[in-house]
Amino acid sequence: MNKFRVSLPLDESGFLGRECPSEKCRGYFKIKPGTGLPGNSKIHCPYCGFTAEINDFTTEDQIRYAKSLAIREISKEIVKELKKLEFDSRPTGPLGIGISLKVKPARPLPIFRYREKSLETSITCSNCGLEYAVFGVFAFCPDCGQHNSLQILSQNHDIILRMLDIAANAENEVSQWLIGNALEDCVSSFDGFGRHVCYVYRNSSSNPKKAPEVSFQNLEKAKEKIIELFGIDLSNGVNNDEWQMAKRAFQKRHLLAHRMGVIDEEYVRKSGDISARVGRKVIISEEEIRQLIEVLGKLTTYFVNELAATLSKPKEN
Numbered sequence: 001m002n003k004f005r006v007s008l009p010l011d012e013s014g015f016l017g018r019e020c021p022s023e024k025c026r027g028y029f030k031i032k033p034g035t036g037l038p039g040n041s042k043i044h045c046p047y048c049g050f051t052a053e054i055n056d057f058t059t060e061d062q063i064r065y066a067k068s069l070a071i072r073e074i075s076k077e078i079v080k081e082l083k084k085l086e087f088d089s090r091p092t093g094p095l096g097i098g099i100s101l102k103v104k105p106a107r108p109l110p111i112f113r114y115r116e117k118s119l120e121t122s123i124t125c126s127n128c129g130l131e132y133a134v135f136g137v138f139a140f141c142p143d144c145g146q147h148n149s150l151q152i153l154s155q156n157h158d159i160i161l162r163m164l165d166i167a168a169n170a171e172n173e174v175s176q177w178l179i180g181n182a183l184e185d186c187v188s189s190f191d192g193f194g195r196h197v198c199y200v201y202r203n204s205s206s207n208p209k210k211a212p213e214v215s216f217q218n219l220e221k222a223k224e225k226i227i228e229l230f231g232i233d234l235s236n237g238v239n240n241d242e243w244q245m246a247k248r249a250f251q252k253r254h255l256l257a258h259r260m261g262v263i264d265e266e267y268v269r270k271s272g273d274i275s276a277r278v279g280r281k282v283i284i285s286e287e288e289i290r291q292l293i294e295v296l297g298k299l300t301t302y303f304v305n306e307l308a309a310t311l312s313k314p315k316e317n
């Protein structure tokens, strides 16, 4: 049997489409050949973690493309073989009958064409350098398998810090508005991060159904839930002052989101903020958000490292 090698076309940015062979997943993603771990033949699905040879991730479109190329080559071969059988016997005998066989090649068979899909997040793995693209945001690196949750969170933090730079140079009202937004973004990106990490590690928790439902908008409640589910105390990732500072910032975010930033009794009771007066607007400084970002960075790194160290490998589906 003749082997026929097909090189698959890359998209305009040099990426190759891939599709998870796992029946339950079938997730589509892209990788850039030549980046990442050299000579790596096995890859991981960024969505479910399924691991197989890189060729097992060939998409249906790519298979149709390869088949159409192969059929075209095979039909050329057939024509070549048939050509060898051509003959032409001149008319002889009293009736002047001649027989000939001529092989006329038909028009070349069409090649199946396709376009790779466009995806939502492109990322370069901070661990192995692989460039890849996925739907959604969070993913496992297809080459080294590292989850990108911390990397995505730190990208969000970089954007928030840039927003604070703008706030520092803006007039007071705009500045306050931007600082408030920066705080809301810190909390929502932390919530998105926390929920996803709990989802990824759910099968290692005491309750895989409940794990992805943990809210991270209230630090103290999140801490209790994470102890219950994973036996990890988030507050151990930072010192007590940092923990109290982060908790207070989250409570201020609660006031912004639900009380138009006006201090209520619950805040006075829970925050330990001695300058707080009920009915006054809560004060949030640019410096406070910068500190919060630093504390959240420590806390999330601690959480992910603890999960990786103390629990079995993440299982998906």
Ligand SMILES: [Zn+2]
Pocket (backbone or CB within 6 Å): 020, 021, 022, 025, 026, 027, 045, 046, 047, 048, 049, 050
């Ligand atoms: Zn998958």
Ligand SMILES: [Zn+2]
Pocket (backbone or CB within 6 Å): 125, 126, 127, 128, 129, 130, 141, 142, 143, 144, 145, 146
């Ligand atoms: Zn990687």
